[in-house]
Amino acid sequence: MTIDTSLGTTPTTGSDTAAGTSPTGSGTPLPAGRRSTRRIADWRKRVEIAVLAGPAVIVFVTFVILPVGMAAYYGFYKWQGYGPPTDFVGLQNYVIIFQDKAFQSVLMHNGFIVVMSLVLQGPIAIVLALLLNQKMHGRGLVRVLVFVPYVISEVIVGTGWSLMLQSNGAVNDLLQGMGLGGLRADWLSNPDIAIWTLLVIISWKYIGFAVILFLAGLQSIPEELFEAAAIDGASYWQIQRRITLPLLGPTIRIWAFLSIIGSLQLFDLVYIIWGQYIASTAGTSTMATYMVANGRTSGNFGFGSAVAVVMFIISLAVALIYQRFVLRRDTAGALTERKN
């Protein structure tokens, strides 16, 4: 995917000339008498820019940039959410956050989910994409059906799965019916199992997306490469290992980026299934549920804002590090460096 996430640099797709290195409307210097017309043209261009870009910028700054600034401001106060904040406490909220055992476990949970989501979904999705990339009947249908979980909201996924996973629910019943009664467990409340349950549900919801993404990536690999390798006598697996996977690299790295960011922000599923109170007991609380529980639910809006700032900094750091060290490889032109 050629999504450009590099901040501040000119996007690498498309040449700069398309953006108009030549001044708008005119390519040659104008005689003196024409300068007033040019000023009008300039002014008109400014108006156009303002009219076209204005609404988006206003909406964006108001509802995205401003709240983050507000969060940074409120984070320095102890504040209950009504009236102006008056109890300035400096960095105390942040100190409490990092000393809070509940937050430390939340960081561990999020980290675990980030890593295990990649580990569980990635390899399986790649294998499935390779399998589904072959000519088969109903390939289109399979692709559509596999995408269904992604389209359904996390609320519905959570509601359905939590009903299925109850102690006397469908999953345990099915295990019993298949003669695997010994495997029945308290899927949701057992702290040793709960986070794995969460991972399974997350993977169920998002693996279809990964498969579709990888399928698209596979299709952009030129067939000539496979032919050349086949002529050279490579086996199926050698081809996959030496050609397919490396060329799928950019797609995999983009998918991993999306997965990491999504895992860091996980909220809906946990909140729906485990509710407000037992997420931390069950070992499935995340930064977002911690923020809601300690912010809005408890009425501590100053503290909650501080948690939001912490979440933002962590996401930003992860995103920047990832871009710096992982995504840079993609702009170096992997294809040209392979000597086929």
Place this chain on the structure above:
Amino acid sequence: MATTSIVAPGRRGARERRSSAALGRANPLTYVVAILFVAANLAPVLYIVLGGFRTNSQITTSPAGLPAPFQFGNYGSVLSSGIFWQQLGNSTISAVTTTAGVVVLGLMVSFVLARYRFAGRGALYALFAAGLMFPITVAITPLYLLVKDLGLTNSLAGVILPQIAFALPTTVIILVPFLRAIPDELEEAASIDGASRLGFFFRMIVPLSLPGVVTVGILAFIASWNSYILPLFILNNEGSYTLPLGVQAFSSQYSVDTAKVLAFTSMSMIPALVFFTIFQRRIVGGLTGAVKG
């Protein structure tokens, strides 16, 4: 492989044989795996849908069983409850308006970023790209306070405007390269014909950018339809809820009545699935296009 020395029946035939050898023929194992994978993906969805057709006692005695006999009462009572339709309406208004806003505003600002040159263009682009780092989940606490100060709580506007704002970064990042790729010659031809920049925008850009716009629109629609944390904070009253909120409120209010909860949940799924079925080629194709660049 022995295929290398074969020339006839024509280059294309030989190529197909070689590439399918490279990709692997679809053997029975593939079909089995595909069927299992699809089944695993759809089983929980079927559970929800079929569950609505059972009674509570059926569910208690045989949790993993099929409806026996089919009960239509649950779906009936959901369909006849005003609350479901009201929430469906709210979700629809919210999603449609958000999508329209995202498309219009996003296209306009992407056009400016892609085809105008002015000081601060890089900074403006960076501003939107930076927005990817502020997801709604992170901003929700102060965003709620802001919406409250604007007096927009418990109204759909309080949900729509933030959703538009938070969808803009992705939109800009998808559309700007798209718009940039439209050749300069078209623009020059248009200005020779006497059209202004804006004329060029409306007459040519909009139709040409349709594929990208559709992708962006679909993503925005799905995100808005499924959005939970924002309506959770902003909407207070049952009558103003969107469907995800409604599902949660319904499932906790009627938690005893599992069958009815499943019926409500599956009815809430239907619009998203219908939308997806209609546009699935676009969605999957859009992702494919995005990957291929």
Place this chain on the structure above:
Amino acid sequence: MTRKIRAAAAIALIGATALVAAGCSAGSDAAGGGDGGKVTMTFWHNSTTGPGKAYWASTVKAFEKKYPDVTIKTQAIQNEDLDGKLQTALNSGDGPDIFLQRGGGKMDAMIAAGQLMDISGSISADAKQSISAGTFAGYEKDGKTYAMPGAVLPEGIWYSKDLFQKAGIEGTPTTMDELNDAITKLKASGVDPVAVGAKDAWPAAHWYYNFALRECSQKTLEGAAKSLKFDNPCWTKAGEQLEDFNKTKPFNNGFLTTAAQQGAGSSAGLLANHKAAMELMGAWDPGVIASLTPDGKPLADLGWFPFPTIDGGKGDPKSMMGGVDGNSCSAKAPKKACTDFLNFIVQKDNQEAYYKAFNAIPVNKDAQAVVDADYLKTALAAYQEAPFVSQYLDTLYGQNVGNALNTSVVDLLAGKGDAKDIVSTTNQAASKG
């Protein structure tokens, strides 16, 4: 020119749609206009099922009949969701006009935010006469009254007489040792001794509250409400008592995901279906249990005894945990209509109907004559004799500290924390707000 107009039109259209959408949903529940003419109010309560829900529906109808200019829109919200939703709604300025009020720190927070109506001057003479001053005290602050009480809800252990008999238990336990004895006997007879709905956190926390009630003096309990500091060693001792109690494994299987009041699998449901023998709960429990029995009628063999005494401890052995349930008017509600409603629901006939619907003790002394259930009579007598009745600690200490306290107790029961953790978590919660 036309292109610019088109652009402007597009923007205007978006804006207009947004405003229309805003108007469409916001308008439906605006608080009623002035006191003259038609008045509409919204009312939030937590009876989502059965006779309780029906009671409110019919009471509201009766009120609307008596006051034809007033319409009340009722919304039933699941008890576990109510506090959070109410707080958000009130903070956003579009809360309901009449709503359930628990009192304590939660009420204090609302008063501080200016969200409650002072009803001191509007209480009818009827209400003042039939409700004791002590009952009103729970809803007073700085000499002003902010809610009308509705039911008296002392806490104790509800038990099944039949299951006790089957296990060979004579009488009811009065000390912790006797309680532990009874638990052993019940386990031997094949039944879960104690049902607890730890999924909702507060039912588990009530065990801690009662141990704290026994260990800590009245002064400590009340002082903590102001200071929000839990440094007295009695708090830790209470936690240790709970730990010891938990070691005997008295609770039902899977109690961590058992809800309190929802469905046959909830703790109340277990008691209603004779799958568990005891539950520590406030006096709303008989009503909840009644709605979950197989025939939907009150449990015939239900009994009540107060929380047992412990050795040592600075609390009076006759003290009780208990609350009063009532309703408040929002500061924005139409004053006459709202206070009329509050006065209406505590009238004798409505209170008698309340008893019939909820199987709980009404505050109206005249209506209390109707209370015929043995277990309620016992509870009421104990309530009237208690030297000190404390609000439930999570209500008393406010939502922030209360939630932290509740979840830390669940952590202890799940083996993820100990007595000291309860104290440190609760202290820390206070520092977050």
